[in-house]
Amino acid sequence: MQGSTETVISQERNGQGRNGIAAALARQPLVILALAAAGLTLALSITVTMPIGPMYWDHYIYLDAANRILDGQIPSVDFFAPVGGLGYYLFAGWLYLFPNGHPLLLSSWSLLTVTAPLMALVILDVQKRSPAIAYGLLLPFLIFSLLPFNTGDFYPYPGSDGFGIYNRQVCQLLYVLAAALVFVRGWKTLAAVTALAMLALLFIKVTGVVAGLVLCLMAFVAGRLPLRAAIIGGAVFFAVIGLMELTSGMVSAYATDILSLVVINDTSLLPRLLQAASLNFGIVVASCLLGLVLFIQGFQAFSNATRSVFAKPGFQASAEVFDQSFLWIASFIAAGLLFESQNTGSQAFIFLWPLLLAILIETYRNKGSSVAFAAVAILALSAAIPPVATVTQKAARAWIGSVNNTPLAHQNLKTMGAVGMRDMLSQRAQRLEANYMAYRPAYQALAEAGELPSFLLYSDFEFQTLWLQNADAVISAIRTFEAANKVRFETVMTIDFTNPFAWLLDRHAPKYIAIGADPYRAVPPPGERVNAAVAGVDLALYPTCPPTTARLKLLELYAPALAADHHRITLTPCYDAFVRNGITASP
Structure with missing residues (x-):
């Protein structure tokens, strides 16, 4: 009987304790804000695999910007x-604090x-x-x-x-x-x-x-x-x-x-x-x-x-x-x-x-x-x-659908490569890549006519998946090229929408070149200092799987600055590159 009484009293005290905590939380919403902040810290301490999504590459712009900022460049002033x-x-600050995020x-x-x-x-x-x-x-x-x-x-x-x-x-x-x-x-x-x-x-x-x-x-x-x-x-x-x-x-x-x-x-x-x-x-x-x-x-x-x-x-x-x-x-x-x-x-x-x-x-x-x-x-x-x-x-x-995703296999993409996709999308990406390579003139003609292979190309998951896979492959090709020719590309740019390669390679991005390079909405005509920066870049990457209207337009903008001091080579079946002549002799 005594034990039962003590049990009841203990339960009542525990209940009062729980009610007291609940009442305290009800009066202190800032505790919830602090708990949310703590949860973020834990989530960013590990590399979470994210499901691929439409226009997924937009956030790579932040990697390009952070790399430039950590290099000492100032937005709007230097790019x-x-x-x-x-x-x-x-x-950039959070990337420094949470490198695994x-x-x-x-x-x-x-x-x-x-x-x-x-x-x-x-x-x-x-x-x-x-x-x-x-x-x-x-x-x-x-x-x-x-x-x-x-x-x-x-x-x-x-x-x-x-x-x-x-x-x-x-x-x-x-x-x-x-x-x-x-x-x-x-x-x-x-x-x-x-x-x-x-x-x-x-x-x-x-x-x-x-x-x-x-x-x-x-x-x-x-x-x-x-x-x-x-x-x-x-x-x-x-x-x-x-x-x-x-x-x-x-x-x-x-x-x-x-x-x-x-x-x-x-x-x-x-x-x-x-x-x-x-x-x-x-x-x-x-x-x-x-x-x-x-x-x-x-x-x-x-x-x-x-x-x-x-x-x-x-x-x-x-x-x-x-x-x-x-x-x-x-x-x-x-x-x-x-x-x-x-x-x-x-x-x-x-x-x-x-x-x-x-x-x-x-x-x-x-x-x-x-x-x-x-x-x-x-x-x-x-x-x-x-x-x-x-x-x-x-x-x-x-996130519920991501349980059926397979993580992207990669060697060179750091935390950017922590992404998952359905197997059928990976298979479709590989089939499209083979098609882009086999029938490149047809896709080139389509781009020159002002059309994309798909009206929603940049939203298509297979395009985003293929972009990551090709980025991983071209980084391996760059390192192989550097080792074979005993050179090192210090400045890297892309003739494409986004340039995370300088960050992925631990190199530098050239000054003055636009990030988030949509040539129809966010890339002004290059002036004297932009042309000088492009002319001095060690390596300019140009993706070709597939040719697109935006890539052709960017190439048209930057080609005059690359013409004198660079030569074009093929690094992978899906990436060409403009290599500065002072880096290595023309093949």
């Missing part, structure tokens, strides 16, 4: 980049260096009033930050989203900024988060800071961003920009790159806005309908506020006019459409959630469990749920 340099610097995960998660501390500031402010709201902001943030997947579908087969990384990062920064503008009450915290988030947006992608500016202007005119917070935040923003320009010249060089991109991509904005709206049709329509419902429900308050501003002009009265839920929705949708109009791959409109959460809370307080609240809740959730559902579904499909 042309399609976006800002912050993401590349963060990746998979490059795709490193490039996606490295932004947490910025977003996690900023989100912690937001949570610290919000949890003082409501831990539940703090969790409501934190948990979606963690889902979008930890699952490196886009909200849009560009390929039917499940796999890793290796593209649109900096677009996802901008959306995650906009989420933190939106959470601060809507929920943070401490003006010092708001000033700090706003300034740092806007700086990060600027140096991730310039269209991100345009979208962030729309959010900040809305918060300012609505009285949510106090004047002193705006002034101090703006002062910090411009002071950091000025300091960076004085010390490195990066800002003016970045501006020059942006202008070059504008010249290359001179299409009208309206078609891009319509495309962005169509790609995110469900979210846009649900948000617009929500704005209409909120306008109808709040029309009387809006009318009263408008009359008050004429009767008693002033900033406070003006702020009451603008601080209307339907105007907030309109500004957020406008910001999202502006940003998404320039994107392929993103976590589109995830930053709507903090605003939608605030609208749900305010409507429930005012309307209670009513039809009016139900209408708002249905429309708000219709806009909020699709991004979460899409990202989690794509992650589940990719």
